[in-house]
Amino acid sequence: MSSNVATRDNILEMKGITKEFTGVRALDKVTLEVKRGEVHAICGENGAGKSTLMKVLSGVYPYGTYTGDVVFSGQVAKFATIKESERSGIVIIHQELALIPELSIAENIFLGNELMSAGLIDWQNTQMRTRDLLARVGLEADPSTPIKNLGVGQQQLVEIAKALSKNVSLLILDEPTSALNEEDSANLLDLMRSLRSKGITCIMISHKLNEIAEISDSITVIRDGKTVDRISVDDGHVDEDTIIRAMVGRSLDNRYPEHQPSIGDVIFKVEDWTVEDPNVPGRLLCDHIDFNIRAGEIVGFAGLMGAGRTEMARSLFGRNYGIYRGGSITIRGRKTVFRSVSEAIRNGLAYVPEDRKLLGLNLLDSIEETTVSANMREILTHRLIDFSKQRSVAEKFRDSLRIKAQAVDVGVSTLSGGNQQKVVLSKWMFPNPDVLILDEPTRGIDVGAKYEIYKLVHQLADEGKAVIFISSELPEILGMTDRIYTICEGRISGEMNTQDADQESLMRLMTTTLVA
Amino acid sequence: MKYLKQVLGNDLRQIPMVLALLVLLIGFHIISGGRMLTSSNMQNLISGNAYVLILAIGMLMVIVIGQIDLSVGSVAGFVAMVVAMSARDLHLPWYLAVLLGFALGLAIGAWQGFWLSKMGIPGFISTLAGMMIFRGAVIWLSGSISVPAPKELQFFGAGYLPEWGPAWTNMNNSTLLLGLVAIGLLVWSQLSAYQKAKRGAVGANPALWPTLVRTIGGGVVIAYVTWLFGSGRPGTSFPIPGLVLVALIVIYHIVTERTRFGRHLYAVGGNKQAAALSGVNVSRTYFAAMANMSFLAALAGVMFLGRATAAGPGDGTNWELDAISAVFIGGAAVSGGVGTIMATMVGGVLIAVLNSGLMLMGVGADKTQVIKGLVLLLAVAIDALNKQQGRPSIIGKIMESFQKKDK
Missing domain, CATH: 3.40.50.300 (P-loop containing nucleotide triphosphate hydrolases)
Structure with a gap:
């Protein structure tokens, strides 16, 4: 399979992609080439820019908000919305599945894309098409089954069926096996192989080096918003150390x-x-x-x-x-x-939760309000909140933790992830736990x-x-x-x-x- | 812009609303031929709206926790009816009847709080049920007939401060005294804040002039209001319902801004799970906000009873909508976590002024309704524009030109 790789044309070329958020360069002249009909893996640490790159590709960040060219099937793509990228055959399946638990498999697959007949939804056709799609992904389930009754692995298959319903030619899977057990993972990899044999190109973002070695034809490694290496995989063999060194970019010690x-x-x-x-x-x-x-x-x-x-x-x-x-x-x-x-x-006792935005922070709060929120007793004077105490506490932590913010009364929602995490840590250091x-x-x-x-x-x-x-x-x-x-x-x-x-x-x- | 910030502090979000309020007051005064800013009109405006503003205080807290209370009008009407009937039929002295009313308010609050905090039923549903239950109960209890209120309650609903002292002041001396006390408090608080800033900031020398501008500006406003309310016909003063309202505003402003409970309200509304993980007792906070709302509804009902001199089966209809409007005009968020007592009061007074001014102009209730609806929409739309990221708001655009001059 890899012998004729060089002769195949590229389905996707991303050239010199640069994307900036206020003050932060998330992508810096990233290059990505994907050949038609291959499984291409993208590796990189958390925050390396993989997801940002995929969001550029799928139109989440519309054309014009980044610099560089996306060439898809030989044409410069100018997607303004996800819908446009899907119309040309690019479908992304996110790590957190985007299915609606209360709706059925069939309803989910054709959500936003409903099969119509005389201005009304054609349920018969929907059921038939769904059965067809489920057979293609190898999921034995009734189309009217609610999503909430399916396991994570089966939901993943529904997502792929949904992608197939959109005539996908480039399927992007973001950490597809991270939530799956071994058996489901193996199933999914088999399915990806069969998709490849039918000419569908896959991009897979993954950390799991054994899976990458098993299935991918080539690998792009991204680090700190830059493409650092492109590795081709020959006969299912890849040197894991090479990937790790490229991902980390420094010796591990x-x-x-x-x-x-x-x-x-x-x-x-x-x-x-x-x-x-x-x-x-x-x-x-x-x-x-x-x-x-x-x-x-x-x-x-x-x-x-x-x-x-x-x-x-x-x-x-x-x-x-x-x-x-x-x-x-x-x-x-x-x-x-x-x-x-x-x-x-x-x-x-203090607990710094894993999901910062969901469990750790009230995004409406300022830095100083967050800092004192787990230990308000300390800033009370005559049972009333003492704002000058609140400020001095927050400023003390801002200095000692080197939180990058103009002032402690700015909202935590304006901070970067790392600084937000430091604010959460200061919130839990303030009660001085054991x-x-x-x-x-x-x-x-x-x-x-x-x-x-x-x-x-x-x-x-x-x-x-x-x-x-x-x-x-x-x-x-x-x-x-x-x-x-x-x-x-x-x-x-x-x-x-x-x-x-x-x-x-x-x-x-x-x-x-x-x-x- | 920079100077404005130094005088008014960093939070300028309320300025447009306050300006709109001033424009309305002066505009109506001119259009109506000087009938807006008169003692009797303003006294009526305060007495006639105090109960809605009291409801808005409680409603703000309920909306901040991300809930809503649709039952406040029915609860107010129900409590007023019970107070009136217990005085007439059970021959309770007026103060016992009022205490009974307050206790009833708390009990109803506990009921509403229970469904939200213990059963997890959204306030929208449980209070919609409450709205029907208590409206039905008023009609049932009264047999659709009005019941006269104890006379003593008039003092709370529409009463005035006593007249005393020399007549040469040409004013109600109680009001004058209140005004002087208010100015004294203002001067004292500004000076002590200035002293604190001077001691606090090492090396920095805070400018004295913003303090002076605030003190003198605030003093002039208080003096004008004092004169406006105190110089009416003899026997009138700053109305008692207004005094009750001012006291509640002060108390609840402190509760929401400067107590742990207040902080918990905002924390629960902003992110319930994060609040729980910070040690906030979410269900207790829910309970307290709902219970407090019904208590304030009972208070509003009693004050209205005093003003209306009789409890009617339809009392309180649609009050919840006025209270909710005031909160949202004041910039609170439907999703919770945002909003202040002061801004809500500005919103409530805006509606009251609009009502009063349109009435002076002879605009009918039908058109007034339409205009109020549009104002609510406009106020919230301006707020939404303000919050949209990356797009300067109308106010932002106006302020932009000032900002450039600063630099």
């Missing part, structure tokens, strides 16, 4: 700041922690979890998506999530069970800001705080922590000292289902 831990006594102990899923009766999110953390220690929690890390953290944080079924928390020698978030905060739970603290922020956050985490540990560090990125866990617990299906499946751990051993533990 200086991505994390140096840190000499000074570890004290156990100050946070969780015993027999058991929590039931509020949505699925009988399913345990946390199944008799035991762990402990010492003062000054950074402890990583590794696990696959859905293993229950976030659910555990939120249930520990004053039962913010799930139904409590048993277990106890011992903090600085006091055995307790928090009944509310405010009780947890008062007892020295135990900090950091849930994906560097998600969606750029490399430079990540480094600063890492240093901050070290500083917090050096102040004698116990830090729980939850991350999906194993290199980050390995680079930042002193000790690691792995979680699988709501249970602690292993514990390792970081110096003895590597990605493979962790992955083995993360996929170990213990029989209790």
